[in-house]
Amino acid sequence: MKEIDKIAFIEIQEGKILSTRSKGKTIYYIPGGKRENGESDKQTLIREVLEELSISIIPSTVAYIGTFSAQSDGEKEGIHVIMTCYKAKYFGDLKANSEIDEIRWLNYKDLEIISEVDKKIFSFLHGKGVLE
Template sequence: MKEVDKIAFIEIKDGQILSTRSKGKSKYYIPGGKRELGETDEETLIREILEELDVHIKQDTIKYVGTFKAQSDGEKEGVLVKMTCYKAEYDGALKPKSEIEEIKWLNYKDLNIVSEVDKKIFKFFKENDELK
């Protein structure tokens, strides 16, 4: 079974989770992306979030949250996305950059507009009373 390896940035404020929508897409995704050859999780997180949200992750604040797997959106049946999630502090103001068209704060009632793996992540944070 094929897996798409992704790293995700978890930012929760006031019971809502930071999500992004790429240009030409209708679903929202937790920000992050695929690792480049030889990158560590932390290096991928720092690079992707700078590219997508124009903020600098503070490396010494990165904390592992969990790893979630689900059917990958837009891929044939059986292709899974593995999302390794981290929380971290950052410097700068969040703003859409590169392929990101919109930044939106979502809560648990928004499950219908997120990817399958994001639904699992939303449920995890709802069960831990971090997400409204």
């Protein structure tokens, strides 16, 4: 089984989670992405969030939430994405940047428009009582 290693930024406000839709895509994803050679989880998180959302993560506030795995969307069967999730405080104004076409706040009822791994993350957060 092939694995795709990704880092995700979890931001929840008023019971809704920050999600993004990339240009040319129809489903939403929790922001983040793949690490570059030699990057730590924190370095990947900081870089990806700045690239996609135009905000700056405060490194000392980065906190691990969990790691989740599912079949990768758009890939052949057996290719799984491993999503390591972190929350953090940030500064700046959220703005779609780079390949991101839209930023949207979603809740647990939006499972039909998100990726398979995000469904697991949404369910976990809903079970913890932080996602409506």
